[in-house]
Amino acid sequence: MYWLILLAAAWILGFPQASLAQDNAACLGCHEVEGTKISFPDGGLDVTINAKKFATSVHKDFTCTTCHTNHTGYPHPPRTATSRRAYQVLAQQICATCHADQAQIFDLSVHGRGVRMGLGDVPVCASCHTAHAVIRPKSAAFRNNIPEVCGNCHANETIMTRYGLRPVYQAYVEEFHGVTTRLYRLVTPEIRSPAAVCYDCHTAHTVRRVADPLSPVAPGNLLATCRTCHTQAGRFFATAWTEHRIPSLRHSTLVYLVQWFYLILIPGVVGVLAILTVMDLWHWAVTRWGGRA
Amino acid sequence: MGRTSVRRRGGPTVERFSIAQRIEHFVLLLSFNILALTGLPQKYSTTGWAQRLIDVFGGIETTRLIHRTFAVLLMAQGLYHLAAVLASQRRQVRRHDMHLSRQDLRDVIGDMKFMTGRSRERPRFGRFDYRQKFEYWAVVWGTALMAATGLVMWFPTFISQWLPGVVIPAARVAHGGEALLALFAVIIWHFYNAHFRPDIFPMDPAMFTGKVPLERLRHEHPREMDNLEAAGLLPPRESEQADK
Numbered sequence: 001m002y003w004l005i006l007l008a009a010a011w012i013l014g015f016p017q018a019s020l021a022q023d024n025a026a027c028l029g030c031h032e033v034e035g036t037k038i039s040f041p042d043g044g045l046d047v048t049i050n051a052k053k054f055a056t057s058v059h060k061d062f063t064c065t066t067c068h069t070n071h072t073g074y075p076h077p078p079r080t081a082t083s084r085r086a087y088q089v090l091a092q093q094i095c096a097t098c099h100a101d102q103a104q105i106f107d108l109s110v111h112g113r114g115v116r117m118g119l120g121d122v123p124v125c126a127s128c129h130t131a132h133a134v135i136r137p138k139s140a141a142f143r144n145n146i147p148e149v150c151g152n153c154h155a156n157e158t159i160m161t162r163y164g165l166r167p168v169y170q171a172y173v174e175e176f177h178g179v180t181t182r183l184y185r186l187v188t189p190e191i192r193s194p195a196a197v198c199y200d201c202h203t204a205h206t207v208r209r210v211a212d213p214l215s216p217v218a219p220g221n222l223l224a225t226c227r228t229c230h231t232q233a234g235r236f237f238a239t240a241w242t243e244h245r246i247p248s249l250r251h252s253t254l255v256y257l258v259q260w261f262y263l264i265l266i267p268g269v270v271g272v273l274a275i276l277t278v279m280d281l282w283h284w285a286v287t288r289w290g291g292r293a
Numbered sequence: 294m295g296r297t298s299v300r301r302r303g304g305p306t307v308e309r310f311s312i313a314q315r316i317e318h319f320v321l322l323l324s325f326n327i328l329a330l331t332g333l334p335q336k337y338s339t340t341g342w343a344q345r346l347i348d349v350f351g352g353i354e355t356t357r358l359i360h361r362t363f364a365v366l367l368m369a370q371g372l373y374h375l376a377a378v379l380a381s382q383r384r385q386v387r388r389h390d391m392h393l394s395r396q397d398l399r400d401v402i403g404d405m406k407f408m409t410g411r412s413r414e415r416p417r418f419g420r421f422d423y424r425q426k427f428e429y430w431a432v433v434w435g436t437a438l439m440a441a442t443g444l445v446m447w448f449p450t451f452i453s454q455w456l457p458g459v460v461i462p463a464a465r466v467a468h469g470g471e472a473l474l475a476l477f478a479v480i481i482w483h484f485y486n487a488h489f490r491p492d493i494f495p496m497d498p499a500m501f502t503g504k505v506p507l508e509r510l511r512h513e514h515p516r517e518m519d520n521l522e523a524a525g526l527l528p529p530r531e532s533e534q535a536d537k
Contacts, residue, residue, distance in 0.1 A: 176446075176465070179338045180353060186344050188352040232450040240449060240458030247462070254463040262470025269474060273481045276424075279408040284491045286410065 027064045027071075040084040053133045067094045088124050089115060095125040106205040110212075121159050127152075137204075144185035146197040147172055168244035172198075175242065201225050305528040306504040307521065317374060318500050321432070324367040329476055331360040336469045364443055371436045390420045393430070397423045420517040424486050428478070435475045442468040
């Protein structure tokens with residue numbers, strides 16, 4: 001008997017959803033048109049909604065007005081934001097409505113402080129999670145793509161120089177963890193990479209400056225952080241760390257010297273072998289076709 | 294060693310490689326190829342072909358599992374070889390086949406003179422000429438280095454109890470560099486000397502049949518001929534055989 005009641009309840013609860021879908025359809029009437037934009041003095045913001053992508057997001061069952069609470073009719077109420085950046089920063093409050101706990105800790109992170117300081121490059125929620133294609137952070141698709149997400153800024157020399165940082169993305173993708181994660185993303189995207197991605201060491205919403213003694217990657221905490229995955233890591237393990245640097249004479253000297261050793265050895269050996277082979281072939285050719293040997 | 298037999302074509306032959314040595318070579322051939330096939334796409338992981346190859350193997354974990362399985366096989370073979378060499382040292386008749394000496398250096402120079410037409414005579418090579426010795430020692434050095442650097446990468450947490458951590462990324466660079474060197478050496482040196490040399494193309498069968506015709510031995514390894522003759526290990530002459 002209970003299941004009949006449950007079924008009825010499901011039907012009743014399901015009913016308003018159908019009408020909410022119609023509600024979304026009204027918005028999509030305009031917002032699905034490719035290239036729908038709002039303009040600000042510091043650039044346009046694309047407000048096109050890809051309904052198919054939205055249908056794959058974790059928020060797919062929400063109506064537009066769940067988040068855009070004041071956009072119940074058209075024309076929309078006037079915008080309070082005076083710039084594109086201000087609009088994006090304000091949008092964080094929408095996320096914070098439900099994700100208050102995450103918003104709170106993000107606020108204390110180096111990125112959160114940057115947002116409050118009004119720095120234009122610092123990420124807001126949607127910079128990493130997107131606005132309308134939000135997927136589960138625990139999903140393989142999200143995890144395996146993390147280096148690319150962080151790389152959006154941390155591969156960019158211009159942005160990094162503004163904050164006295166180095167671009168680290170390229171060095172990461174060439175490291176052990178980076179190679180593995182990259183191959184998971186490209187070859188087996190449905191499986192979560194077991195290798196460390198950015199947030200495993202730096203954390204996500206509580207990311208701090210590396211120099212901050214509370215950072216898990218501060219020199220004093222590094223080995224303990226390595227041991228969260230490499231539980232048996234020896235005492236020198238953290239010095240395996242190449243600091244997201246391309247090896248040079250000053251940093252990871254041994255790695256750099258080994259690189260040079262092979263840069264010289266390989267052409268040297270191959271050259272000698274090639275010369276001897278060509279000489280032998282020459283001898284055969286002369287014996288076969290030439291008069292003189 | 295020195296057992297003789299007559300093949301249907303090409304006159305009398307002598308045994309050049311024992312069955313155990315031939316199996317060793319086969320294990321080496323098999324593991325080298327599979328290690329290269331599963332290792333190179335890891336070194337060049339940013340290229341499209343590497344990703345397709347890893348996809349064929351079923352992802353990076355399976356690729357690494359295959360790589361490590363055949364690495365263990367190759368290391369086991371290396372250890373067996375070491376034991377076999379040590380055991381052969383106890384034999385009464387030793388010919389120091391792979392020992393390097395000043396003679397090998399003289400042979401290289403002599404051979405270069407011969408190939409460029411500055412000398413009429415090719416140096417009289419022993420059981421293994423300098424080309425073969427180079428290849429043998431390259432395999433010894435290469436296997437030892439690949440095993441050492443591979444194990445460092447396989448057990449980084451263990452290694453870092455005693456050695457500075459920088460040896461781990463350094464091992465990775467050395468492993469990749471040595472792999473390339475080995476691959477180039479095989480493609481140029483081994484393929485030429487065992488496959489593409491005009492007189493043996495498409496391949497030198499000695500490593501698979503284990504036998505070499507006396508006629509070839511006389512031309513290519515005359516000092517070995519002398520040694521066999523001195524030890525009384527040569528098969529009866531063709532004429533004598535015809536008499537029988």
